[in-house]
Amino acid sequence: MSIKSAIDALTAQLGDKISTSQADLTLHGQNETYFPNTPPDAVAYPASTEDVCTIVKTCADHSCPITPVGAASSLEGQHLATAGGVSLDFRDMNQVLEVSPEDLNCVVQAGVTRKGLNQYIRNTGLFFPVDPGADASMGGMAATRASGTTAVRYGTMRENILALEAVLADGTVIRTGSAARKASNGYDLTHLLIGSEGTLGIITKLTLKLHGLPEATTAATCRFETVDDAVNCVIATIQCGIPMARIELLDHMMVRGFNKYSDAGLPEVPHLFLEFHGSPAAVEDQRTAFSEIAHEYGASGWKTADTTEDRTALWAMRHDAHYASAALGNGKHIWPTDVCVPISKLAEAVGQAQRDAEKLGLTATIVGHVGDGNFHAGLSVDPNDPAEMKRAEQFTGDLCKTALRLGGTVSGEHGIGLGKQRYMQAEHGDALTPMRAIKAALDPKNILNPDKMLPPTNEK
Amino acid sequence: MSIKSAIDALTAQLGDKISTSQADLTLHGQNETYFPNTPPDAVAYPASTEDVCTIVKTCADHSCPITPVGAASSLEGQHLATAGGVSLDFRDMNQVLEVSPEDLNCVVQAGVTRKGLNQYIRNTGLFFPVDPGADASMGGMAATRASGTTAVRYGTMRENILALEAVLADGTVIRTGSAARKASNGYDLTHLLIGSEGTLGIITKLTLKLHGLPEATTAATCRFETVDDAVNCVIATIQCGIPMARIELLDHMMVRGFNKYSDAGLPEVPHLFLEFHGSPAAVEDQRTAFSEIAHEYGASGWKTADTTEDRTALWAMRHDAHYASAALGNGKHIWPTDVCVPISKLAEAVGQAQRDAEKLGLTATIVGHVGDGNFHAGLSVDPNDPAEMKRAEQFTGDLCKTALRLGGTVSGEHGIGLGKQRYMQAEHGDALTPMRAIKAALDPKNILNPDKMLPPTNEK
Structure with a gap:
């Protein structure tokens, strides 16, 4: 009953679908953020549901931890095999x-x-x-x-x-x-x-x-003098029921990151990146309705991306936010944060985050899916600088507190994993008890992605 | 540790928020469908969450069943206190x-x-x-x-x-x-x-x-020669992405029921009842797009309800389907059924239901939220006629089998309650085991609405 005996049994059953090569272990121990690398003891590459069954049954027999891995792009350490055991990689499924x-x-x-x-x-x-x-x-x-x-x-x-x-x-x-x-x-x-x-x-x-697929798609960008203006424009847009397909906020620091990483050449003020979907008439209606609202909040510098190429370039730049933040931080690691608040509280939350980062002397980019009230502050950190890591932790804790105070959540979309466990008690209170009961009922040996999501019971 | 001791303790704590009057017990034992009346031993009328806590804690101490009740309009017996104990009525919350x-x-x-x-x-x-x-x-x-x-x-x-x-x-x-x-x-x-x-x-x-609230709302009805034409029109409408606000099917038997109950004066052929929401232009677009599709399937007899009064009358009639079905069955009880299938399988499922009802000699009305693939057959039954009840049971079982065969579910919206437990194994198979584990973990004394949803463990 050990990890070693589980891997031996799996190798006997699944042959080369189980790897213990150093390259595989190292690769599966990595993450894009600030968590220490933690290689598993073996990597399994199931080709079918039956293979997954075999792996789980064998691991259950030997009480061996299993950590499922997809593209390994999770941002709170969900795919890291912190308890060792088997990384179950879906590459071949x-x-x-x-x-x-x-x-x-x-x-x-x-x-x-x-x-x-x-x-x-x-x-x-x-x-x-x-x-x-x-x-x-x-x-x-x-x-x-x-x-x-x-x-x-x-x-x-x-x-x-x-x-x-x-x-x-x-x-x-x-x-x-x-x-x-x-x-x-x-x-x-x-x-x-x-x-x-x-x-x-x-x-x-x-x-x-x-x-x-929408019959017509148009993307656009515009800029605002202050982040409050941009956010208030988003709030009004959502309240008016304009069915935005995308409405993304970038603060001036994020724009500076894009300028550095992608040579974007954008004025370093808050921007909204937008996309409209529908029939040609509906898209035109939405764009008109949005631009009337944006005008009230002082939007300027309109740029439209009507062709597929222009849109692809725009969203590729947006999707590189993580790397652009890293570029702005001169290649430091990025500690991503992720809160979501009721939309009426969005301007308050974003402003608080900006002030907190400044107060703590942290380089932070803010980018967000603000139509849902969800935003991220990307902090540049050096994992080998304990003082800076502590300031980043302080910032994240304060941001989570802000989100909860405003009726929101400590995670809009990145999840809990390793990084957010310490806020579970504050967010859920007594609802943690049924969560623990469900985990115990469905995984009594605690072999499925142990160490993740639920905080240790001795930790409040 | 008994129901009686629980009620005594509750009465001591909550006074006149606990009733054991015959009128209250009788009222809470009733249902609109075919289940036997099953009065509780007491009715609690909490005024606050704190009252609910008191009731649950006391019932837990005495292992006394609790059955929550809202408007008592559930159709699978969910609100019936089949195990006795306390009906927890939310009237005052x-x-x-x-x-x-x-x-x-x-x-x-x-x-x-x-x-x-x-x-x-x-x-x-x-x-x-x-x-x-x-x-x-x-x-x-x-x-x-x-x-x-x-x-x-x-x-x-x-x-x-x-x-x-x-x-x-x-x-x-x-x-x-x-x-x-x-x-x-x-x-x-x-x-x-x-x-x-x-x-x-x-x-x-x-x-x-x-x-x-939509800026503009228009309702309309139209009729078709066959139920297949009506259903295929719905399938095409959904596949084209027209954002219907309502799209309801009534078969000829249901229309006959409305004629009898509401003096509707409708030709006794399949109908669709429709509603469009949006800006005036969007509503007009949707209506045009829909009527082009409907025309292909031979729709006729268009009637529009543009005023609030006309719309209210239309949907009031539709909402009386249960009573119209009862009227058609000369006041018999209605055994409501409720399945949902992938929309491409809707015509097949509805046709099968109609043939099955005819074969079994049952009076059945069909009405459905067909845009979701969800429909109901309302069977007229006399609970004192065991042979008819058996035929209704046969019909329901066959309909559930049809829904599962076509990749759907045995309940689109009425739930499981008492009536659908016997189909849980066929629908969920091994997924029943984690459901039972969750129930046992969260309600180890089985006091929360016992007898409902999960079939007894000795029943497959």
């Missing part, structure tokens, strides 16, 4: 199994990435809208309840998954949900698994909603 | 606590009804869209994951609840979710409670999404 244009859905294996899926269905007139920036895997996006730039219009993973197949901690395969668009048929295990970060079950297959 | 137009949300106690809420916020320009027909309570609608006629556009309770307050089986009060529009912050207890039928916790307070 990347098949689109079924596309049903008539029902606007598809079935994919958990390792399919969002770009891979959209490439696969490019000729159907449909697309999968959830876009967290990284080319993440569908299993990982489900497990972290991912969202991103288009959630304001199309919803998050929470709204775009109809059904799941998952392997439970004892190796049982379950199916939750169905291809029906709605149901009142028992406990909502689909939504319990979405956002559970691999701690309750390992997602192997997903039935996803697809959406019709 | 009917306050709208907060309305935030700027964040498009509100906070209500669980006993607020949908009509009560919409009346309360009528001057805000906002409305709560979920409309199951009955003037159900928000707590009950959440607990049964209700939906209804507008879900095709605005979603079900699943999509319209941001946060909940609930009392757990040991009397702990928890808060799940927040006013933030999205979150990735731990297990999704909000969605676990939505649709749990009071078996995991008792919902006391809800934070609900509100929507802007």
Whole structure:
């Protein structure tokens, strides 16, 4: 009953689907943010749900931890095998199994990435809208309840998954949900698994909603004198019910980062990056309605990106925010933060974050999916500078407190993982008890992504 | 440790908030469908979350069953105290606590009804869209994951609840979710409670999404020669992405019921009842696009209801489907059924249901929220005629099998309660095991709405 005996048993059963090569272990120990590298003891590359069952059953027999990994783009350390054991990598489970244009859905294996899926269905007139920036895997996006730039219009993973197949901690395969668009048929295990970060079950297959490609798409950017003006423009836009497809805030520091990383040549003041979807007439209506509101808040410097190339360039720049922040910090690591507040509190929260960063002497870029009240401050940190790390921790704690004070949450879309556990008590209070009870009921040996999400019981 | 000792203790603590009058017990034992009347041993009328805590703690101490009741309009017996004990009636918890137009949300106690809420916020320009027909309570609608006629556009309770307050089986009060529009912050207890039928916790307070009242609203009806034509028209409409606010099917038997009950004077052929929401231009666009599709399927007899009065009359008639079905059955009880299938399978499912009813000699009306693939067959039954009840059971079983065969679910919106437990194994298979584990973890004494949703463990 040990990690070693589990790996020996797995190797005997699965042969070269199990790797203990140094390169594989090192690769799977890495992360893009500030967590220490923590290599697993082995990496498993299942090719099927049956392989996942075999791995889970064997690990259960030997009480060996299992950490599922998709594209390894999680930002709170969810994919790090901090307890050792097996990293279960979905690289080889990347098949689109079924596309049903008539029902606007598809079935994919958990390792399919969002770009891979959209490439696969490019000729159907449909697309999968959830876009967290990284080319993440569908299993990982489900497990972290991912969202991103288009959630304001199309919803998050929470709204775009109809059904799941998952392997439970004892190796049982379950199916939750169905291809029906709605149901009142028992406990909502689909939504319990979405956002559970691999701690309750390992997602192997997903039935996803697809959406019709908009007939017309226009992107635009504009700038504001102050971040308050930009944010108040967003608040008014959402309150007026304009169905924005994307509405992204960049503060002056973020713009400075883009100028440094992408040579963007933008005036270093707050910007909004926008996208409108619909019929040509609807897009024009939305753009007009938005620009009237923006005008009231002093927007200027309008630029439109009507061609696919221009739009792609615009959103590629936006999606490089993490690297642009790193460039601004002269290559330091980025400590990403992620809070979400009711939209009426957005200006207050963003302003507080900017003042806090300045007070603590931290280089921070702010970027956000502000139509949902969700934003990120990216802090430049040197993990080898304990004083700076402490200031970043202080900033994150203060930001989380601000979000909770304003009726929001400590994580809009990055999840809890390792980084946000210390705020779970403040956010959930007594609701942590049923969460722990569910974890204990479904994973009594605590082998599924241990150390993640739920804080240790001796920690308040 | 008995029901009697629990009621004595509750009476000592809560005085006249506990009733054991025959009138109260009889009233709370009733249901609108075919289940035997089952009065509770007492009825509690809490006035606050604290009262609910007191009731639950006391009942837990005495292992006394608790059955939450809202408007008692559930259709699968969810509100019936089949194990005796206390009916917990939310009649006196009917306050709208907060309305935030700027964040498009509100906070209500669980006993607020949908009509009560919409009346309360009528001057805000906002409305709560979920409309199951009955003037159900928000707590009950959440607990049964209700939906209804507008879900095709605005979603079900699943999509319209941001946060909940609930009392757990040991009397702990928890808060799940927040006013933030999205979150990735731990297990999704909000969605676990939505649709749990009071078996995991008792919902006391809800934070609900509100929507802007559409600038323009138009309703219309049209008829088709065959139910296949009507359903195929719906399928094409949804596939084209027309954002229908309501799209309801009535088969010829249902129309006959409306003629008998409401003197509707409609030709007795399949009809669609429609509603369009948006700007005046958008409504006109939608109506034109829809009528082009409908024309292809031979629609005729167009009638438009542009005024509020005409629309109200139209939807009042539609909402009386249950009573119209009863009228058609000469006052017999109605055994309501409720399945949901992927929309491409809708014509097949409806046709099968009609043939099955005819084969079994049952009077059945079909009505459905067909934009979601959800429909109901209302069977006229005499609970004192065992042969007829057996045929109704056969019909329901066959319909559930059809729905599962076509990739759908045995309940689109009525829930499981007492009536659908026998299909849980067929629908969920091994996923029943984690459902049972969650129930055991959160309600170890099985006092929260016992006998509901999960089938007895000795039953497969």
